[in-house]
Amino acid sequence: MPVPDAPTPSTPRDDATPRRTTIVGAGAVGSYYGAMLARAGEPVTLIARDAHVRAIAAHGLQLHHEGRVETVALDATTDPAAVRGADLVLVCVKSNDTEAVARQIAPHVAADAVVLSLQNGVDNAPAIARHVHATVAPAVVYVATEMPAPGVVVYHGGGRLVVGAPDAAGCDASARALRRAIERLADAGVPVEQVADVRPALWMKLLLNCAYNAASALTQAPYERMARLAPVRELQVAVAREVVAVALADGVALALDEAIAGIERIAQTMPAQRSSTAQDVARGRPTEIDHLNGFVVRRGAALGVATPVNQALHALVKLVEAGDRSG
Template identity: 55%
Template sequence: MQTPSPPGPRDGRRWKIAVMGAGAVGCYYGGMLARAGHEVVLIGRPEHVQAIEREGLRLETRAFDERVRLAASTEASAVQGAHLVLFCVKSTDTEAAGEQMKRSLAPDALLLSLQNGVDNADRLRAVVTQEVAAAVVYVATEMAGPGHVRHHGRGELVIEPSSTGAAVAQMLAGAGVPTEISDNVRGSLWAKLVLNCAYNALSAVSQLPYGRLVQGDGVEAVMHDVVAECLAVARADGVQVPGEVAVAVRRIAETMPAQYSSTAQDLARGKRTEIDHLNGLVVRRGEALGVPTPANRVLYTLVKLIEGKQASA
């Protein structure tokens, strides 16, 4: 006798969701979805998986601090049967993670790329046959310990249209994750890239949170130069960046004053960063398009020097 399959994503009930790359971002969104009653499996590092299996995921936010019970695995094959896969691995691991999980994906699964950078969805599409949609993530989180995610602020998503996009957005909103569907996700990804380029490397090099970082001598001028270069490259690349970027840059420090960039967190833990897909991407696109990017090049080079120093220590 066959076991009935779980409800599908179009019936308005319980979704089966896998989170590929259960770091701070993946754990936050996976935890919120599990808390809302969906069947979630987190796929991540052994120390986090073991802690979650023992005690559940500790989800610490400004509004609540709870232990959320959900499944966890170190194996990419745990994506099997999922209606939705939140793809949250580092940009440097996109192709490798796609290869690891592609044989276990359901044919009709939707893969939602919740990653930094502007080209991850395209790179993932080159590996898997399932539908892939890009998402822009605005959230401040950190892993405060094994199986413990701490949320500092925000949490909204902007996602690309897809065959199940409306249902996905409704489901996420029902779990406390504000979600907007946009026809200009490429522009929104570049808007997020500009913010990352302005803050990530400076926070990493200084090991300062955003609120203290922006008070440093000369920081405002450096950020202005970085942002101007990013926007010049985007224009040359035919990208329409939405919103008032200067206002958005200022708002980051105001809304996330205690947040360290993901690049800063990676360097503090001796891990490889995503700088190649942030300031490094702007430098490469600038070179290809004939747009000078000296401020981005300096920040990229400084982070790479620190990475190299740590790797050889």
């Protein structure tokens, strides 16, 4: 819903305006999906950090994908105003930055654009919709990527998106626009589906992140090595039990056996992957742990559900972060 002091969105696009996708916060995930769209002939602009932008300007985006390296030509900038004129906006910033970035892009997003939140956590799309006057929908992301250097994205596996209903429930125009966006992603080779209620998928992805991200960050271990150790698997099941309990208290039913199967499947399909939290810790950057295990702890406290395992993992990652900041 609009907020009273929200900025006025840019003018709606007309039918003659060429379509364009803008990726806001184009790190590894955003750059990968931007590359997929650009490879299919879609005009794409990445909004990214300065080093990434400069590397792309000099050499193109280097995509390591299925055993080969491909140079992908697309535009890149550091300017949030580059969302102006885009009819599809993918928001890929860290959850910590959602509110601030939503305020930055709000004056420039066209009223008839589709904005997809490709972010970890369960509450980013509503946060964007508080500021951006356009069709906003959450998308659950199942992809393993890494950005070892500016201008370079390595694809490790996956790629599927599960998209929820638009925020403007019952609005035919929003539903049609979202359907067109989904078809566009599918045409670019992205496995994508839409579900009426995305909350179970959001919570299940949160569960998987809570089971892997903190432990991977604290040890810098890839998923396959984690899966080989019985104590780690027991830790992951304990995390899953807590998330299932909090989700149920919040009105979302998750099946524990499906969660455990999902945890096992990730280690099989993405054996070399280290979590995004591990990559942030390795680079000395702030992590999203407050929106992963930390969110479960806060939500559990509000709902009267104990979450000691998630609390311990959250505290340990915060301790590592504090050490990085103090030097």
